[in-house]
Amino acid sequence: MQSLSRAAPYRRDPAPSRWAYKMQRLWLTPAFRGFMRFGVPLLMVALAVGIFLASPARRESLWGMVASAKEQVTERPMFMVNLVSIDGASPELSDAVRAKLNLRLPQSALKLDLDAIRVTAENFDAVARAVVRLGAANVLQITITERQPAWVWRTEGGLILLDDTGHRIAGLAARADRADLPLIAGEGANQAIAEAQAVLQAANPFANRLRGLVRISTRRWDLVLDRDQRILLPAENPVAAVEGLIALNTAENLLARDLTSVDLRNPQRPVLRLAPAALDAMRAAHGITVPTETKS
Amino acid sequence: MTDLYQSQRTMRHLRKTALQRGMIAILDVGTSKIACLILRFDGIEEPGEADGMGSMAGQSNFRVIGAATTRSRGVRFGEISAMNETERAIRTAVQAAQKMANVRVDHVIACFSGGEPRSYGLAGEIELQDALVRENDVARVLAACDAPDIGEGREVLHAQPVNFALDHRTGLADPRAQSGNRLACDMHLLTVDAAVVQNLLYCIKRCDLDLAGIASSAYASGIASLVEDERELGAACIDMGGGSTGMSIFMKKHMIFSDSVRLGGDHVTADIAQCLHVPLAVAERIKTKHGGVHATGMDDREMIEIGGDSGDWEKDRRQVSRTELIGIIRPRVEEILEQAAERLDAAGFSHLPSQQIVLTGGASQIPGLDGLASRILGQRVRMGRPLRVQGLPQAATGPSFASTVGLCLFAAHPQDEWWDFDIPAERYPARSIKRALKWFKDNW
Structure with missing residues (x-):
């Protein structure tokens, strides 16, 4: 006669399988662990970006998007420079400097290279020192000290x-x-x-x-x-x-x-x-x- | 013997690597359980404690960070009988311990109790070349020990120099840099069955682990459960395991004799199962819950439900009194102890100055065993528990973990063995480059 009580359930082998054991040991290896935690996500991101940028059309549209966003910011009226004022120089010299700078106004202040403007002004023989700054109301102020x-x-x-x-x-x-x-x-x-x-x-x-x-x-x-x-x-x-x-x-x-x-x-x-x-x-x-x- | 010498040296090297890396696993392959501890070594041993033990008994530099125990499978009498089963059990224990410690271990020190260990005492003697003992003189005197015929298929497990004598002075712990003319040494050689070691080695290799050391479990439990003065003055440790009972005699901090009886707690369980007609698992439960060796009048009235699953009402409702159970257990325990006493007598234990006997191991937990043991083994018997080790879980502090803990101490403070010294130049084959290099190293 079979036992009346509940038959003993099938007892699972508590031992890990060889593969489970090996995987656990691999996972506990610090180098592997570091690779999985940082290397693999980085690789995945790099792969995704690479795939996205592989097509020229997408690349173009991305660059276009970036450029237009940049344009939108720089062309805002509060950044526009409308006037250049040159102080401290004789009228001839200031005309010469103005002609040499050849600034196309109005222009965005973010695009102006003040250092280059200063160097251009100081390249004149008659100019000892030039101070260039963006003054109030977006006036480009060039203060020139002439040589005596x-x-x-x-x-x-x-x-x-x-x-x-x-x-x-x-x-x-x-x-x-x-x-x-x-x-x-x-x-x-x-x-x-x-x-x-x-x-x-x-x-x-x-x-x-x-x-x-x-x-x-x-x-x-x-x-x-x-x-x-x-x-x-x-x-x-x-x-x-x-x-x-x-x-x-x-x-x-x-x-x-x-x-x-x-x-x-x-x-x-x-x-x-x-x-x-x-x-x-x-x-x-x-x-x-x-x-x-x-x-x- | 050179082959074994080389493999032991390799193990020694691996152990050093593991200690440098700071992580080593301890594996006790027993008949009833397989225990795995993971040790983390950190901090430098405080110097000046080489002789006496410090407050932490010289084990302050390691910590147990992972511990796991699993029921042993495929091991009989401390020897592997079913390789696949044992491998699975080892994997279970190692994986659980790794999970607890959250580190991966590659090096493992193992101990086992089987293989019929046999002890040999060797003696060697050399004349010193220049009246001063040098490093290579120690190696020479160890090599000069007359090798006994250890028999076919046996291998040396331990070869420990236990005593050095310089001229008429004996009992030197370290003869190096002392002056004299004649250096003699006594060496204790422990041999086991080569096949048993090979099986264990293979089994551990199949678990992707490197064996970094191997020890006899009788030796390991002696280290763990004998206290300092017992080891110094002389004592015997009887490790009553599941499948075999190991004995080791210590004197002057060295093991001088080891033997084993192939009887253990599993035999008691088997007796109970046979007498009461119950499965082994039930017998084991009854033994651990109600076992004892001294029957009193109270035990006649204490009835134990045996239980059963046969479907036969009469059979499943059987009861035995505790006295009957003790009547089954006691003869077997007496037999084990008598056999142990016999082996100790054969080894000349009665001639030692101190007759201290320490009982440890899982089977020594039967209540009343100390009374029975003192009747058979002599008056000076005590129950031993292993030393306390940092980080050891409470569940692993019982006497059944004596050899596991002993192996931790063995890993932290390995005793000098024969293979820790360089091979003397004369032992190399003539005309070898190694011999020439060795000669240069020794002489410059």
């Missing part, structure tokens, strides 16, 4: 105005246009403006006689006075030489005499060159006769 002309430089190509750092400002038609500025000449004169300034300051006592400074061999300065007098300064320490000359001049009234040049290149021994007439007079006074040279 301090020297006139006579070159082979003509006259050039320089500022006190030696930077070119503009050309000059005639010396008489800026007679108030000191004149320099010679190659590389603009490189040594600071020295020229010092020499000029030192030579102040005979400033009324000074015609200009000449840079010799991009190395030293000559002072040119009226009556074709020339003072040759040393390359080293020209200011001291000028001061020495002033002392001599005060004592001996040197420059009033009939000299063509004073050579101060050797500080120990100034050399004077007399004008021919003065030389003859001096020789006659000393009773020296020189046979007249006959040039063949």
Whole structure:
């Protein structure tokens, strides 16, 4: 007779199958786990994006969507710049800057490259510094600091105005246009403006006689006075030489005499060159006769 | 023997790798249950505790993070008899423990009680070359031990140096860097049936695990349930398992003898099942619930419902008194204890200074066993429980987990074995590059 009580249910094997065991062990491997948790989702996203972008039409429409959204934002009226105001510059300069910038207004402020505008303005010779900012009511404010002309430089190509750092400002038609500025000449004169300034300051006592400074061999300065007098300064320490000359001049009234040049290149021994007439007079006074040279 | 030497060295290497990685599994393949613990090693052992035990008994550096027990299947007398079943049981235990610990373990240290362990005491002696003991001298003296005939198909499970003697001084724990002329050593060799080890190895391999160590469960439960002074002064541990009862004698912190009786708690269950005509599962339940070894007048009146599923009313309503049950259990328990006593006597346990015997293992939980055991084994018998280990679940602290816990301690503090020392250069074949390299290493 079969048992009356409930038949014992089929007992499931509690042991994991070989595959379940292996899968559990695999899942407990940290590298695999990390891969499943981060690597696989990333790969899935990358795959989805890749599939979406694989077709050119979808790519085009996506870029178009992005561009139009961007346009919509940038073209809003509160971002539009309608006016450029240039301050601190002469009318000619501001016109030139305006022409060079060539801004098509109205334009969105988000598209303006203020840095590029600043660089363009500062590329003008006459501009020392430019400050560009978007002012109130979306006015593009360009504040320009102009270079102040301090020297006139006579070159082979003509006259050039320089500022006190030696930077070119503009050309000059005639010396008489800026007679108030000191004149320099010679190659590389603009490189040594600071020295020229010092020499000029030192030579102040005979400033009324000074015609200009000449840079010799991009190395030293000559002072040119009226009556074709020339003072040759040393390359080293020209200011001291000028001061020495002033002392001599005060004592001996040197420059009033009939000299063509004073050579101060050797500080120990100034050399004077007399004008021919003065030389003859001096020789006659000393009773020296020189046979007249006959040039063949 | 070199083959085994190599495989033991490989296991040693794997164990080191596992300890570095900080994760190792403990697998106790028993006859009645398979237990798996997962240990996490963290922190550095505090130094200076090499000799005496610290407050945490030297086990502060690991923690049990996963534990699982499952009913053993396909294991008889501590040996694998049905490989597939055992593999499934191991998989169950390992998977549950991994799930609890939430880590994957690759290295496992296993212990088993079968294989008919046999102990051998070996002695070796060498003359020292320069009156100072060096590392390779220890290896040489171990290699100089006369190898006994361990028999066909047997393998060495443990080969532990237990004592070193230098000239007339004996009882040295570590002879290195001491001066003397003659170094002698005693080694304890434990051999088991090679096929049993091979089966276990294969079974663990089929579970995708690497065997990083193997130990006899009698040794492991001795480590866990003997306290420090018992191990120092000499004591025997009797691990009464399901299918076999293992004995190990410890002296001066070393195991000096181990043996096993192929009788255990399962035999008691089988007796009950036969006498009462009940299935083994019912017999097991009756044994654990009502079992005992001392009958009193109270037990005559305590009737136990046997129950049954036969459909026969008379048979399914049978009752036995507890006295009858004890009458079935007691002779078998006595037999086990007598056999154990016999083995201990044969090993010369009675000559040891201390006659302490510790009973542990699942079958030692029968109430009243200590009284019965002291009548058979001698007066100094106590019931042993394993040491407490950090993180061990409450369910796994009973005496049936002695060898599992012992294996944890074995993993944390492995004892030096023969294969932990380098092979002396003379043992390599002549003209080998290894020999030349070894010679260079030893001499420079």
